[in-house]
Amino acid sequence: MPMQPESDEAHISDGRRRKGHERRRRLLAAVMSVIERDGVAAVTQRVVAKEAGLPPSAVTYYYATVDDLLTAALIQVNDWYIDAFASLSADDDRAMEQLAELIAAGGDRNRAHTMAEYELFLMAGRRPDMRAEIARWNQVIDAFTARFTADPLDGTAIAAAIDGLFLRTFTTDGLSTAPEVLAVLKRITRRHPFAPE
Amino acid sequence: MPMQPESDEAHISDGRRRKGHERRRRLLAAVMSVIERDGVAAVTQRVVAKEAGLPPSAVTYYYATVDDLLTAALIQVNDWYIDAFASLSADDDRAMEQLAELIAAGGDRNRAHTMAEYELFLMAGRRPDMRAEIARWNQVIDAFTARFTADPLDGTAIAAAIDGLFLRTFTTDGLSTAPEVLAVLKRITRRHPFAPE
DNA sequence: TAGAATCTGGAGCGATCGCTCAGGTTTTTT
DNA sequence: AAAAAACCTGAGCGATCGCTCCAGATTCTA
Structure with a gap:
Protein backbone atom coordinates (compact mmCIF):
# COMPACT_ATOMS: atom_id res chain seq x y z
CA MET A 1 0.00 0.00 0.00
CA THR A 65 -12.02 6.59 2.61
CA VAL A 66 -14.53 8.80 0.89
CA ASP A 67 -13.51 11.54 3.29
CA ASP A 68 -9.96 11.38 2.00
CA LEU A 69 -11.38 11.80 -1.47
CA LEU A 70 -13.26 14.93 -0.49
CA THR A 71 -10.31 16.37 1.37
CA ALA A 72 -8.10 15.86 -1.66
CA ALA A 73 -10.75 17.51 -3.83
CA LEU A 74 -10.91 20.52 -1.54
CA ILE A 75 -7.15 20.93 -1.61
CA GLN A 76 -7.16 20.73 -5.39
CA VAL A 77 -9.90 23.33 -5.76
CA ASN A 78 -8.10 25.58 -3.32
CA ASP A 79 -4.97 25.19 -5.37
CA TRP A 80 -6.95 26.25 -8.41
CA TYR A 81 -8.13 29.49 -6.84
CA ILE A 82 -4.82 30.25 -5.23
CA ASP A 83 -3.20 29.88 -8.60
CA ALA A 84 -5.85 32.11 -10.13
CA PHE A 85 -5.11 34.83 -7.60
CA ALA A 86 -1.40 34.40 -8.04
CA SER A 87 -1.85 34.92 -11.76
CA LEU A 88 -3.51 38.31 -11.38
CA SER A 89 -1.76 41.26 -12.92
CA ALA A 90 0.79 43.24 -10.95
CA ASP A 91 -1.10 46.36 -11.95
CA ASP A 92 -3.82 46.96 -9.35
CA ASP A 93 -6.42 48.29 -11.76
CA ARG A 94 -5.89 45.43 -14.15
CA ALA A 95 -5.91 42.92 -11.31
CA MET A 96 -9.26 44.27 -10.19
CA GLU A 97 -10.63 43.79 -13.68
CA GLN A 98 -9.37 40.25 -13.78
CA LEU A 99 -10.89 39.50 -10.39
CA ALA A 100 -14.21 40.82 -11.62
CA GLU A 101 -13.98 38.48 -14.58
CA LEU A 102 -13.14 35.61 -12.26
CA ILE A 103 -16.13 36.34 -10.05
CA ALA A 104 -18.48 36.83 -12.98
CA ALA A 105 -17.32 33.56 -14.50
CA GLY A 106 -18.22 31.95 -11.18
CA GLY A 107 -21.83 32.84 -11.89
CA ASP A 108 -21.68 31.86 -15.50
CA ARG A 109 -19.48 29.27 -17.18
CA ASN A 110 -17.77 28.29 -13.93
CA ARG A 111 -20.93 28.26 -11.89
CA ALA A 112 -20.87 24.57 -11.12
CA HIS A 113 -17.19 24.72 -10.28
CA THR A 114 -17.68 27.65 -7.93
CA MET A 115 -20.60 25.99 -6.21
CA ALA A 116 -18.44 22.95 -5.72
CA GLU A 117 -15.77 25.12 -4.12
CA TYR A 118 -18.24 26.58 -1.67
CA GLU A 119 -19.80 23.25 -0.85
CA LEU A 120 -16.40 21.83 -0.03
CA PHE A 121 -15.58 24.99 1.87
CA LEU A 122 -18.65 24.64 4.02
CA MET A 123 -17.93 21.00 4.62
CA ALA A 124 -14.44 21.96 5.76
CA GLY A 125 -15.94 24.27 8.36
CA ARG A 126 -17.40 21.22 10.03
CA ARG A 127 -14.21 19.15 10.11
CA PRO A 128 -11.31 20.32 12.23
CA ASP A 129 -8.75 18.54 10.05
CA MET A 130 -9.79 20.62 7.07
CA ARG A 131 -9.64 23.97 8.79
CA ALA A 132 -6.17 24.50 7.40
CA GLU A 133 -7.62 24.76 3.91
CA ILE A 134 -10.01 27.49 4.99
CA ALA A 135 -7.11 29.39 6.47
CA ARG A 136 -5.21 28.95 3.22
CA TRP A 137 -8.05 30.48 1.24
CA ASN A 138 -8.42 33.38 3.64
CA GLN A 139 -4.71 34.09 3.41
CA VAL A 140 -4.95 34.38 -0.34
CA ILE A 141 -7.83 36.82 -0.13
CA ASP A 142 -6.13 38.80 2.59
CA ALA A 143 -2.95 39.03 0.57
CA PHE A 144 -4.98 40.42 -2.28
CA THR A 145 -6.82 42.99 -0.20
CA ALA A 146 -3.50 44.13 1.22
CA ARG A 147 -2.80 45.57 -2.22
CA PHE A 148 -5.61 48.04 -1.72
CA THR A 149 -5.48 48.94 1.93
CA ALA A 150 -3.13 48.69 4.86
CA ASP A 151 -5.94 48.89 7.39
CA PRO A 152 -6.96 45.46 8.69
CA LEU A 153 -10.58 46.51 9.16
CA ASP A 154 -10.80 47.71 5.58
CA GLY A 155 -9.06 44.55 4.49
CA THR A 156 -11.64 42.40 6.24
CA ALA A 157 -14.41 44.45 4.72
CA ILE A 158 -13.06 43.98 1.21
CA ALA A 159 -12.39 40.30 1.77
CA ALA A 160 -15.91 39.75 3.07
CA ALA A 161 -17.33 41.57 0.09
CA ILE A 162 -15.34 39.41 -2.33
CA ASP A 163 -16.58 36.25 -0.64
CA GLY A 164 -20.10 37.60 -0.71
CA LEU A 165 -19.84 38.53 -4.37
CA PHE A 166 -18.79 35.01 -5.28
CA LEU A 167 -21.77 33.71 -3.33
CA ARG A 168 -24.19 36.12 -4.95
CA THR A 169 -23.08 35.52 -8.49
CA PHE A 170 -23.70 31.82 -8.46
CA THR A 171 -26.89 31.87 -6.41
CA THR A 172 -28.52 34.80 -8.14
CA ASP A 173 -29.22 35.39 -11.78
CA GLY A 174 -28.62 39.11 -11.75
CA LEU A 175 -25.11 40.48 -11.25
CA SER A 176 -23.58 38.23 -13.84
CA THR A 177 -21.40 40.35 -16.09
CA ALA A 178 -17.82 41.28 -15.30
CA PRO A 179 -18.41 45.06 -15.71
CA GLU A 180 -21.18 44.93 -13.12
CA VAL A 181 -19.00 43.08 -10.67
CA LEU A 182 -16.13 45.43 -11.37
CA ALA A 183 -18.31 48.44 -10.62
CA VAL A 184 -19.19 46.99 -7.25
CA LEU A 185 -15.59 46.07 -6.49
CA LYS A 186 -14.52 49.62 -7.25
CA ARG A 187 -17.02 51.00 -4.80
CA ILE A 188 -15.55 48.80 -2.13
CA THR A 189 -11.89 49.43 -2.80
CA ARG A 190 -11.95 53.02 -3.94
CA ARG A 191 -15.10 54.45 -2.45
CA HIS A 192 -14.85 57.85 -4.01
CA PRO A 193 -18.64 58.36 -4.25
CA PHE A 194 -19.09 58.18 -0.53
CA ALA A 195 -19.51 61.19 1.65
CA PRO A 196 -17.09 61.34 4.61
CA GLU A 197 -20.06 61.40 6.94
CA MET B 1 -53.50 12.08 3.16
CA THR B 65 -39.89 12.87 0.52
CA VAL B 66 -36.67 13.84 2.24
CA ASP B 67 -36.43 16.69 -0.24
CA ASP B 68 -39.69 18.10 1.03
CA LEU B 69 -38.25 17.95 4.51
CA LEU B 70 -35.19 19.93 3.49
CA THR B 71 -37.23 22.48 1.59
CA ALA B 72 -39.43 23.03 4.61
CA ALA B 73 -36.34 23.42 6.78
CA LEU B 74 -34.90 26.02 4.42
CA ILE B 75 -38.11 28.02 4.50
CA GLN B 76 -38.16 27.89 8.27
CA VAL B 77 -34.58 29.05 8.61
CA ASN B 78 -35.24 31.83 6.15
CA ASP B 79 -38.22 32.85 8.23
CA TRP B 80 -35.96 32.97 11.24
CA TYR B 81 -33.49 35.35 9.62
CA ILE B 82 -36.15 37.46 8.01
CA ASP B 83 -37.77 37.86 11.39
CA ALA B 84 -34.43 38.76 12.90
CA PHE B 85 -33.93 41.49 10.33
CA ALA B 86 -37.47 42.72 10.76
CA SER B 87 -36.84 43.04 14.49
CA LEU B 88 -33.87 45.37 14.06
CA SER B 89 -34.18 48.82 15.55
CA ALA B 90 -35.64 51.69 13.55
CA ASP B 91 -32.60 53.70 14.51
CA ASP B 92 -29.89 53.05 11.92
CA ASP B 93 -26.96 53.15 14.32
CA ARG B 94 -28.66 50.85 16.75
CA ALA B 95 -29.73 48.52 13.94
CA MET B 96 -26.13 48.28 12.81
CA GLU B 97 -25.08 47.30 16.30
CA GLN B 98 -27.76 44.65 16.44
CA LEU B 99 -26.72 43.28 13.08
CA ALA B 100 -23.14 43.06 14.30
CA GLU B 101 -24.36 41.09 17.28
CA LEU B 102 -26.36 38.83 15.01
CA ILE B 103 -23.36 38.16 12.79
CA ALA B 104 -21.02 37.63 15.72
CA ALA B 105 -23.48 35.20 17.27
CA GLY B 106 -23.39 33.33 13.96
CA GLY B 107 -19.75 32.56 14.67
CA ASP B 108 -20.31 31.80 18.30
CA ARG B 109 -23.41 30.44 19.99
CA ASN B 110 -25.38 30.29 16.75
CA ARG B 111 -22.55 28.85 14.72
CA ALA B 112 -24.23 25.56 13.99
CA HIS B 113 -27.46 27.29 13.11
CA THR B 114 -25.74 29.68 10.75
CA MET B 115 -23.83 26.88 9.07
CA ALA B 116 -27.11 25.08 8.59
CA GLU B 117 -28.56 28.17 6.95
CA TYR B 118 -25.69 28.37 4.51
CA GLU B 119 -25.74 24.68 3.76
CA LEU B 120 -29.41 24.83 2.93
CA PHE B 121 -28.79 28.00 0.98
CA LEU B 122 -26.18 26.31 -1.15
CA MET B 123 -28.42 23.34 -1.72
CA ALA B 124 -31.14 25.68 -2.87
CA GLY B 125 -28.81 27.08 -5.51
CA ARG B 126 -28.84 23.67 -7.12
CA ARG B 127 -32.61 23.20 -7.16
CA PRO B 128 -34.73 25.49 -9.29
CA ASP B 129 -37.79 25.01 -7.10
CA MET B 130 -35.93 26.49 -4.15
CA ARG B 131 -34.62 29.54 -5.92
CA ALA B 132 -37.52 31.54 -4.54
CA GLU B 133 -36.09 31.21 -1.05
CA ILE B 134 -32.76 32.62 -2.17
CA ALA B 135 -34.55 35.57 -3.66
CA ARG B 136 -36.44 36.03 -0.42
CA TRP B 137 -33.20 36.21 1.56
CA ASN B 138 -31.64 38.62 -0.88
CA GLN B 139 -34.67 40.87 -0.68
CA VAL B 140 -34.33 41.09 3.08
CA ILE B 141 -30.68 42.04 2.85
CA ASP B 142 -31.36 44.52 0.09
CA ALA B 143 -34.13 46.13 2.10
CA PHE B 144 -31.69 46.54 4.95
CA THR B 145 -28.92 48.04 2.82
CA ALA B 146 -31.44 50.49 1.39
CA ARG B 147 -31.43 52.14 4.81
CA PHE B 148 -27.84 53.13 4.30
CA THR B 149 -27.57 53.94 0.63
CA ALA B 150 -29.81 54.70 -2.31
CA ASP B 151 -27.20 53.62 -4.82
CA PRO B 152 -27.77 50.06 -6.08
CA LEU B 153 -24.05 49.45 -6.55
CA ASP B 154 -23.30 50.49 -2.99
CA GLY B 155 -26.24 48.40 -1.88
CA THR B 156 -24.85 45.33 -3.59
CA ALA B 157 -21.46 46.00 -2.08
CA ILE B 158 -22.87 46.21 1.43
CA ALA B 159 -25.07 43.17 0.91
CA ALA B 160 -22.14 41.14 -0.37
CA ALA B 161 -20.05 42.21 2.59
CA ILE B 162 -22.77 41.15 5.02
CA ASP B 163 -23.03 37.74 3.38
CA GLY B 164 -19.28 37.45 3.46
CA LEU B 165 -19.09 38.45 7.10
CA PHE B 166 -21.55 35.74 8.03
CA LEU B 167 -19.44 33.26 6.11
CA ARG B 168 -16.20 34.40 7.71
CA THR B 169 -17.48 34.38 11.26
CA PHE B 170 -18.52 30.77 11.25
CA THR B 171 -15.61 29.41 9.24
CA THR B 172 -12.86 31.39 10.94
CA ASP B 173 -11.98 31.66 14.57
CA GLY B 174 -10.89 35.29 14.50
CA LEU B 175 -13.47 38.02 13.96
CA SER B 176 -15.81 36.70 16.58
CA THR B 177 -16.85 39.58 18.78
CA ALA B 178 -19.68 41.96 17.98
CA PRO B 179 -17.53 45.10 18.35
CA GLU B 180 -15.08 43.77 15.78
CA VAL B 181 -17.86 43.00 13.33
CA LEU B 182 -19.43 46.38 13.99
CA ALA B 183 -16.18 48.13 13.22
CA VAL B 184 -16.02 46.40 9.85
CA LEU B 185 -19.66 47.11 9.11
CA LYS B 186 -19.10 50.78 9.81
CA ARG B 187 -16.26 50.90 7.35
CA ILE B 188 -18.54 49.54 4.70
CA THR B 189 -21.55 51.70 5.35
CA ARG B 190 -19.93 54.90 6.48
CA ARG B 191 -16.49 54.79 5.02
CA HIS B 192 -15.22 57.96 6.59
CA PRO B 193 -11.60 56.81 6.83
CA PHE B 194 -11.29 56.42 3.11
CA ALA B 195 -9.64 58.95 0.92
CA PRO B 196 -11.80 60.13 -1.98
CA GLU B 197 -9.13 58.85 -4.38
C1' DT C 1 15.25 -14.06 -14.77
C1' DA C 2 13.79 -14.43 -9.86
C1' DG C 3 11.69 -11.79 -6.45
C1' DA C 4 9.69 -7.57 -4.68
C1' DA C 5 6.70 -3.75 -5.26
C1' DT C 6 2.72 -1.97 -7.08
C1' DC C 7 -1.53 -2.09 -9.20
C1' DT C 8 -6.12 -4.31 -10.51
C1' DG C 9 -10.85 -5.52 -9.95
C1' DG C 10 -14.62 -9.02 -9.00
C1' DA C 11 -17.13 -10.68 -5.14
C1' DG C 12 -19.55 -9.66 -1.27
C1' DC C 13 -20.66 -8.52 4.02
C1' DG C 14 -23.34 -5.92 7.02
C1' DA C 15 -25.54 -1.63 7.32
C1' DT C 16 -28.37 1.99 5.79
C1' DC C 17 -30.94 4.14 2.28
C1' DG C 18 -35.79 6.07 0.30
C1' DC C 19 -40.06 4.79 0.09
C1' DT C 20 -44.36 1.71 0.08
C1' DC C 21 -48.13 -0.42 2.12
C1' DA C 22 -51.74 -2.54 4.71
C1' DG C 23 -53.99 -2.08 8.43
C1' DG C 24 -54.41 0.20 13.01
C1' DT C 25 -56.04 4.23 16.34
C1' DT C 26 -58.04 8.62 17.37
C1' DT C 27 -61.13 12.33 16.57
C1' DT C 28 -64.98 14.55 14.36
C1' DT C 29 -69.23 14.41 11.98
C1' DT C 30 -73.85 12.62 11.31
C1' DA D 1 -73.78 4.77 17.97
C1' DA D 2 -72.36 4.44 13.33
C1' DA D 3 -69.84 6.42 9.58
C1' DA D 4 -66.34 9.32 7.96
C1' DA D 5 -62.21 11.67 8.18
C1' DA D 6 -57.76 12.31 9.71
C1' DC D 7 -53.92 10.50 11.76
C1' DC D 8 -50.48 6.91 12.74
C1' DT D 9 -47.08 2.97 12.36
C1' DG D 10 -44.47 -1.71 12.07
C1' DA D 11 -42.80 -4.45 8.62
C1' DG D 12 -40.17 -4.79 4.84
C1' DC D 13 -38.66 -4.49 -0.43
C1' DG D 14 -35.13 -3.41 -3.51
C1' DA D 15 -31.26 -0.52 -3.92
C1' DT D 16 -27.15 1.57 -2.48
C1' DC D 17 -23.88 2.49 0.98
C1' DG D 18 -18.62 2.17 2.88
C1' DC D 19 -15.38 -0.84 3.07
C1' DT D 20 -12.82 -5.44 3.01
C1' DC D 21 -10.64 -9.18 0.98
C1' DC D 22 -7.51 -11.51 -1.99
C1' DA D 23 -5.98 -13.82 -6.12
C1' DG D 24 -4.02 -12.40 -10.30
C1' DA D 25 -1.72 -9.00 -13.60
C1' DT D 26 1.81 -5.69 -14.28
C1' DT D 27 6.07 -3.42 -13.58
C1' DC D 28 10.43 -2.51 -11.48
C1' DT D 29 14.78 -4.09 -8.97
C1' DA D 30 18.69 -7.02 -8.37
Missing part, protein backbone atom coordinates in the same frame (compact mmCIF):
# COMPACT_ATOMS: atom_id res chain seq x y z
CA PRO A 2 1.46 3.33 -1.05
CA MET A 3 -1.32 5.74 -0.13
CA GLN A 4 1.00 8.73 0.07
CA PRO A 5 0.04 11.47 -2.32
CA GLU A 6 3.60 10.99 -3.54
CA SER A 7 5.53 14.08 -4.57
CA ASP A 8 3.48 15.34 -7.50
CA GLU A 9 6.56 16.06 -9.50
CA ALA A 10 6.60 16.22 -13.26
CA HIS A 11 7.98 13.01 -14.71
CA ILE A 12 8.07 9.96 -12.53
CA SER A 13 10.53 7.40 -13.71
CA ASP A 14 8.77 4.49 -12.08
CA GLY A 15 6.09 3.36 -14.49
CA ARG A 16 4.10 1.79 -11.70
CA ARG A 17 3.88 4.98 -9.72
CA ARG A 18 3.21 6.97 -12.85
CA LYS A 19 0.14 4.91 -13.55
CA GLY A 20 -1.11 5.35 -10.01
CA HIS A 21 -0.46 9.04 -10.25
CA GLU A 22 -2.53 9.26 -13.38
CA ARG A 23 -5.38 7.41 -11.73
CA ARG A 24 -5.41 9.78 -8.81
CA ARG A 25 -5.85 12.62 -11.26
CA ARG A 26 -8.71 10.86 -12.97
CA LEU A 27 -10.38 10.11 -9.66
CA LEU A 28 -10.19 13.69 -8.46
CA ALA A 29 -11.49 14.92 -11.79
CA ALA A 30 -14.37 12.49 -11.42
CA VAL A 31 -15.06 13.75 -7.91
CA MET A 32 -15.29 17.31 -9.18
CA SER A 33 -17.63 16.27 -11.98
CA VAL A 34 -19.90 14.53 -9.52
CA ILE A 35 -19.94 17.47 -7.10
CA GLU A 36 -20.57 19.92 -9.90
CA ARG A 37 -23.45 17.85 -11.19
CA ASP A 38 -25.08 16.57 -8.00
CA GLY A 39 -23.33 18.05 -4.97
CA VAL A 40 -21.00 16.69 -2.32
CA ALA A 41 -23.66 14.37 -0.96
CA ALA A 42 -23.55 12.48 -4.25
CA VAL A 43 -19.90 11.64 -3.84
CA THR A 44 -19.82 7.93 -3.13
CA GLN A 45 -17.23 5.33 -3.83
CA ARG A 46 -19.24 3.68 -6.56
CA VAL A 47 -20.44 6.84 -8.25
CA VAL A 48 -16.94 8.27 -8.41
CA ALA A 49 -15.59 4.97 -9.72
CA LYS A 50 -18.16 4.89 -12.48
CA GLU A 51 -17.49 8.51 -13.38
CA ALA A 52 -13.79 7.76 -13.64
CA GLY A 53 -14.32 4.53 -15.51
CA LEU A 54 -12.67 2.48 -12.80
CA PRO A 55 -13.80 -0.32 -10.50
CA PRO A 56 -15.00 0.73 -7.02
CA SER A 57 -12.13 -1.00 -5.33
CA ALA A 58 -9.71 1.22 -7.22
CA VAL A 59 -11.18 4.19 -5.39
CA THR A 60 -10.49 2.60 -2.04
CA TYR A 61 -7.03 1.66 -3.15
CA TYR A 62 -5.97 5.23 -3.84
CA TYR A 63 -8.09 6.99 -1.24
CA ALA A 64 -8.70 4.91 1.84
CA PRO B 2 -53.43 15.74 4.08
CA MET B 3 -49.89 16.74 3.10
CA GLN B 4 -50.79 20.40 2.84
CA PRO B 5 -48.78 22.57 5.20
CA GLU B 6 -52.19 23.66 6.39
CA SER B 7 -52.61 27.30 7.30
CA ASP B 8 -50.27 27.66 10.22
CA GLU B 9 -52.77 29.69 12.16
CA ALA B 10 -52.76 29.93 15.91
CA HIS B 11 -55.37 27.63 17.41
CA ILE B 12 -56.75 24.85 15.32
CA SER B 13 -60.11 23.67 16.47
CA ASP B 14 -59.80 20.23 14.97
CA GLY B 15 -57.87 18.14 17.48
CA ARG B 16 -56.73 15.79 14.78
CA ARG B 17 -55.14 18.51 12.70
CA ARG B 18 -53.68 20.13 15.77
CA LYS B 19 -51.74 17.01 16.57
CA GLY B 20 -50.41 16.76 13.03
CA HIS B 21 -49.40 20.39 13.17
CA GLU B 22 -47.44 19.81 16.33
CA ARG B 23 -45.67 16.86 14.80
CA ARG B 24 -44.57 18.89 11.80
CA ARG B 25 -42.96 21.33 14.19
CA ARG B 26 -41.15 18.57 15.99
CA LEU B 27 -39.94 17.07 12.74
CA LEU B 28 -38.54 20.34 11.46
CA ALA B 29 -36.85 20.98 14.78
CA ALA B 30 -35.31 17.53 14.49
CA VAL B 31 -34.12 18.28 10.96
CA MET B 32 -32.39 21.43 12.17
CA SER B 33 -30.75 19.54 15.01
CA VAL B 34 -29.42 16.95 12.62
CA ILE B 35 -28.13 19.51 10.13
CA GLU B 36 -26.50 21.52 12.88
CA ARG B 37 -24.81 18.45 14.25
CA ASP B 38 -23.87 16.52 11.10
CA GLY B 39 -24.81 18.54 8.03
CA VAL B 40 -27.49 18.25 5.37
CA ALA B 41 -26.07 14.98 4.10
CA ALA B 42 -26.98 13.39 7.42
CA VAL B 43 -30.66 14.21 6.98
CA THR B 44 -32.30 10.88 6.35
CA GLN B 45 -35.75 9.64 7.08
CA ARG B 46 -34.64 7.35 9.88
CA VAL B 47 -32.22 9.75 11.51
CA VAL B 48 -34.78 12.53 11.60
CA ALA B 49 -37.40 10.19 12.95
CA LYS B 50 -35.13 9.06 15.75
CA GLU B 51 -34.19 12.65 16.59
CA ALA B 52 -37.87 13.57 16.78
CA GLY B 53 -38.78 10.48 18.73
CA LEU B 54 -41.14 9.29 16.05
CA PRO B 55 -41.31 6.20 13.84
CA PRO B 56 -39.72 6.54 10.39
CA SER B 57 -43.03 6.18 8.67
CA ALA B 58 -44.27 9.29 10.46
CA VAL B 59 -41.66 11.29 8.57
CA THR B 60 -42.94 10.04 5.25
CA TYR B 61 -46.48 10.71 6.35
CA TYR B 62 -45.92 14.41 6.94
CA TYR B 63 -43.25 15.03 4.31
CA ALA B 64 -43.59 12.80 1.29
